[in-house]
Amino acid sequence: MRRTVIAILSVVFIAFSLAVIGLAQDHSAEEVFYRANQAYKQGDFTQAAQAYGQLIEMGYANGHLYYNLGNSFFRSGQEGKAILMYERAYLLMPRDADLLFNMNYVKDQRVDALQEGQGVLASTFFWLNSLNLAEFYRVFVICNLLLFTALILRLFMNPSWMPPLIITAAFVWSAVAGSVAMKWYQVNFDDRAVVLEKEMDVLSGPQEGDTVLFRLHEGTIVYEERTEDQWVLIQLSADKRGWVRAESIEGVRM
Amino acid sequence: MRADAQGRPRARTGDMKRFAFLLAAFMMLVSSSLSAADEVTLSLDRTEATTADSVKMTVGISVSGHSGSPVIQGITDFHISPGGTSTNIEFVNGRMSKRTDYIYYIQPVKPGTYHIGPAEVRIGGRAYRSNTVELLVSKASDAAGQPPEQVFLKAEVSKKRSYVQEPLIYLLKLYRRLEVGNLSLNLPEISDLNFRKLGDPLEYQSNYAGQQYNVLELRYEIVAEHAGKYTIEGASMGMTVYEPRTSRTRSPFSDPFFMFSSGRPAKFTSDAIELEIVPLPTEGRPDDFSSLVGTYEIASSVEPAGIAWGESASLTVTLSGAGNVTCMPDIELPGIKQVKVYADQPVLETRPTARGFEGTKTMKWALVPQAEGTFVIPSVKVNFFDSAQDRYRTISTEPQVLTVSPRLEPAPDTAGDAGLSGKAGPVKSRVEELGRDILPNHTSMKDLSGGLYRTPKGMFFWLWVLLPPLAYAAAALVMRFHKRSHEQLSRIRSRGALKVFVKRCRHKEMNAVELIDALEEYFNSRFVLSLGTLTPDEAGKILKKRGVSQDTCLEMMDALAMLHDAVYTGRGEKRLDLGDDLVRILKKAEKEFG
Numbered sequence: 008m009r010r011t012v013i014a015i016l017s018v019v020f021i022a023f024s025l026a027v028i029g030l031a032q033d034h035s036a037e038e039v040f041y042r043a044n045q046a047y048k049q050g051d052f053t054q055a056a057q058a059y060g061q062l063i064e065m066g067y068a069n070g071h072l073y074y075n076l077g078n079s080f081f082r083s084g085q086e087g088k089a090i091l092m093y094e095r096a097y098l099l100m101p102r103d104a105d106l107l108f109n110m111n112y113v114k115d116q117r118v119d120a121l122q123e124g125q126g127v128l129a130s131t132f133f134w135l136n137s138l139n140l141a142e143f144y145r146v147f148v149i150c151n152l153l154l155f156t157a158l159i160l161r162l163f164m165n166p167s168w169m170p171p172l173i174i175t176a177a178f179v180w181s182a183v184a185g186s187v188a189m190k191w192y193q194v195n196f197d198d199r200a201v202v203l204e205k206e207m208d209v210l211s212g213p214q215e216g217d218t219v220l221f222r223l224h225e226g227t228i229v230y231e232e233r234t235e236d237q238w239v240l241i242q243l244s245a246d247k248r249g250w251v252r253a254e255s256i257e258g259v260r261m
Numbered sequence: 262m263r264a265d266a267q268g269r270p271r272a273r274t275g276d277m278k279r280f281a282f283l284l285a286a287f288m289m290l291v292s293s294s295l296s297a298a299d300e301v302t303l304s305l306d307r308t309e310a311t312t313a314d315s316v317k318m319t320v321g322i323s324v325s326g327h328s329g330s331p332v333i334q335g336i337t338d339f340h341i342s343p344g345g346t347s348t349n350i351e352f353v354n355g356r357m358s359k360r361t362d363y364i365y366y367i368q369p370v371k372p373g374t375y376h377i378g379p380a381e382v383r384i385g386g387r388a389y390r391s392n393t394v395e396l397l398v399s400k401a402s403d404a405a406g407q408p409p410e411q412v413f414l415k416a417e418v419s420k421k422r423s424y425v426q427e428p429l430i431y432l433l434k435l436y437r438r439l440e441v442g443n444l445s446l447n448l449p450e451i452s453d454l455n456f457r458k459l460g461d462p463l464e465y466q467s468n469y470a471g472q473q474y475n476v477l478e479l480r481y482e483i484v485a486e487h488a489g490k491y492t493i494e495g496a497s498m499g500m501t502v503y504e505p506r507t508s509r510t511r512s513p514f515s516d517p518f519f520m521f522s523s524g525r526p527a528k529f530t531s532d533a534i535e536l537e538i539v540p541l542p543t544e545g546r547p548d549d550f551s552s553l554v555g556t557y558e559i560a561s562s563v564e565p566a567g568i569a570w571g572e573s574a575s576l577t578v579t580l581s582g583a584g585n586v587t588c589m590p591d592i593e594l595p596g597i598k599q600v601k602v603y604a605d606q607p608v609l610e611t612r613p614t615a616r617g618f619e620g621t622k623t624m625k626w627a628l629v630p631q632a633e634g635t636f637v638i639p640s641v642k643v644n645f646f647d648s649a650q651d652r653y654r655t656i657s658t659e660p661q662v663l664t665v666s667p668r669l670e671p672a673p674d675t676a677g678d679a680g681l682s683g684k685a686g687p688v689k690s691r692v693e694e695l696g697r698d699i700l701p702n703h704t705s706m707k708d709l710s711g712g713l714y715r716t717p718k719g720m721f722f723w724l725w726v727l728l729p730p731l732a733y734a735a736a737a738l739v740m741r742f743h744k745r746s747h748e749q750l751s752r753i754r755s756r757g758a759l760k761v762f763v764k765r766c767r768h769k770e771m772n773a774v775e776l777i778d779a780l781e782e783y784f785n786s787r788f789v790l791s792l793g794t795l796t797p798d799e800a801g802k803i804l805k806k807r808g809v810s811q812d813t814c815l816e817m818m819d820a821l822a823m824l825h826d827a828v829y830t831g832r833g834e835k836r837l838d839l840g841d842d843l844v845r846i847l848k849k850a851e852k853e854f855g
Contacts, residue, residue: 036709037706040706067709071708074703081699112697154729
């Protein structure tokens with residue numbers, strides 16, 4: 008009996024401690040968020056960017072924080088990093104009107120006149136850019152629930168409308184499951200990267216002395232192919248490929 | 262059909278009028294279409310020749326009306342032989358075109374560059390003049406002392422010493438004084454030397470060593486990839502040669518076609534040619550030299566040069582010339598502040614000429630200014646090695662100016678609205694953009710958690726994904742277990758049916774009604790049936806369906822028939838000694854069940 012009481016008290020103590028730690032962390036995050044917002048309002052954009060970055064490192068990575076971080080970088084004159092953060096925010100909240108407005112505005116400021124394609128996956132399955140991965144998960148959970156509820160009902164009753172209902176539910180379930188898989192691939196295998204330097208030479212090989220093929224400017228989006236040592240082979244279009252130093256660009260993938 | 266006063270049918274008069282109208286319309290159409298394509302052209306079959314060659318000159322007249330022979334200027338240093346006229350009439354899309362070609366063969370007297378034309382004709386008191394063409398005449402090679410042959414093949418190159426990537430002209434001429442046919446050509450194959458055919462073969466007449474020959478000329482462009490000394494082996498041409506008849510008696514047919522005998526196969530080979538290809542000089546070579554060799558020029562234009570803000574202009578840069586035209590580089594336009602530039606795909610057009618390939622590369626950019634004002638489009642440059650002047654040259658475009666005026670606002674059109682509603686509404690104006698900036702941060706505390714965009718945690722998500730199929734699997738298992746239990750219960754009950762029957766029969770002697778009742782109870786329990794009355798046939802069918810042998814089935818049917826006989830003959834209450842027999846039959850049947 009005594010042992011049981013001790014065990015119960017221990018469990019209660021541990022649970023209480025965890026809750027207190029969690030609350031303390033939440034309060035700490037709220038403080039950092041408040042501090043970041045204040046710094047941004049007061050024009051200290053570098054401080055604001057550091058605070059938003061700290062929140063993301065603390066595990067609060069979401070579209071709003073990436074959006075705020077992008078704004079802070081843009082205000083501090085780092086267009087490349089601003090576009091990078093906006094692209095990350097776009098993966099998390101693709102329909103946010105503020106984000107779309109700011110991203111288009113900052114992209115308009117770029118020097119390189121290049122038209123960005125959506126990629127084969129996104130242009131073929133056009134609805135992939137309408138929702139983020141979390142929303143696709145939720146839609147799939149709902150479809151999953153509907154399909155298996157219909158199947159369970161069929162075990163107990165079999166009215167004439169049940170087979171077409173199950174076929175329709177199975178079709179929708181398959182389409183949503185496929186979309187989830189494609190979205191997951193799109194997010195986790197995103198090979199886009201953003202040029203962070205004001206001006207960057209693209210070389211014919213992974214060495215300093217190699218021929219300069221063409222020149223890119225801050226904010227331009229390129230596609231990473233492979234990495235060798237501190238060099239990355241990038242592709243801009245079918246006839247524009249070359250090597251750049253790894254620190255000159257940063258991948259959009261989070 | 263009704264007739265008029267003269268007795269002629271009216272309908273025919275109407276047809277005649279309609280025909281006359283159509284004829285007049287056709288004549289007007291023909292005359293208008295003839296006058297629509299008035300022109301006089303002058304052309305030569307080639308642009309280069311030697312003093313030994315004759316060149317075919319054609320003056321084409323597409324002017325309606327009667328004309329005399331054309332008067333051609335610039336041919337005083339030529340021997341001229343008329344080659345006849347030909348007239349061609351064509352109907353294309355309802356339009357008639359007539360063209361008369363006057364053909365002449367001209368042979369230059371001395372070398373030089375000649376500008377031939379224009380040709381002038383006077384028709385109906387009006388003078389029509391043609392274009393002029395240029396003919397480059399070189400001195401014919403000295404063939405004196407060589408014994409003239411009836412057929413031979415001769416090869417020439419435009420230069421014996423040239424630079425890497427500099428195009429050369431390889432000329433192959435078949436001289437013949439006999440009829441030949443079934444021609445086939447084998448060109449020499451040399452690595453690092455690329456042959457490209459220049460246009461169609463030419464046929465003309467030329468004088469060689471005092472003899473008149475028909476000449477078939479083929480031209481090729483040669484480009485050397487690397488420096489060195491090359492030997493172009495002789496090209497060989499196979500053919501069938503038709504010898505003239507040697508018989509003194511003339512054929513009854515005087516046609517030249519019958520003056521040649523049947524042909525003999527022959528093969529002719531040209532002489533080998535030595536070539537020396539030297540590398541391009543290093544002195545004066547630009548750092549960004551793109552291996553372009555030849556003669557080129559560049560031009561640029563902005564169209565339109567003045568636009569309103571929000572509109573776009575097009576910058577066109579044209580690089581054209583002769584040489585290794587496929588090496589013409591893609592020009593990169595330097596960045597222009599406050600102007601967005603969208604490059605179009607460059608277009609390269611090449612055309613073969615007597616002096617090699619000429620080409621034009623057209624590059625276009627769409628210019629979208631981001632502000633009002635005047636923008637200077639910087640010049641672009643191209644380097645190449647000028648093989649005619651033996652030096653590197655840089656050519657560049659002139660800087661272009663693009664003027665961007667304030668946006669033109671369309672005049673408000675209120676008349677239509679007033680007409681529709683009867684009352685003019687407020688004058689509409691376009692929403693004007695006065696400034697550009699980004700939108701502010703998201704500072705709400707709920708934005709920290711991500712709100713709707715938050716990704717579900719792993720366990721939570723998988724729980725919702727796996728729970729429905731697990732629930733379905735559990736329900737299906739329960740249903741299956743329930744069904745199996747029901748079946749097992751029935752089986753247990755059916756196996757107990759015989760025990761019940763035996764128990765009922767052994768305790769006492771039973772009458773026919775009781776035995777039938779006991780049998781019915783056995784069948785219903787054993788086979789999960791709900792029979793009211795069990796007939797012998799039914800009992801036999803039920804047993805047979807369960808795999809019981811024919812004999813056992815007949816025994817059961819006989820026994821049941823006896824019981825039924827007893828009942829229906831008034832002996833239903835009488836005790837019978839059939840219980841043990843029935844027990845034996847049923848035990849036997851139980852053993853035989855499948």
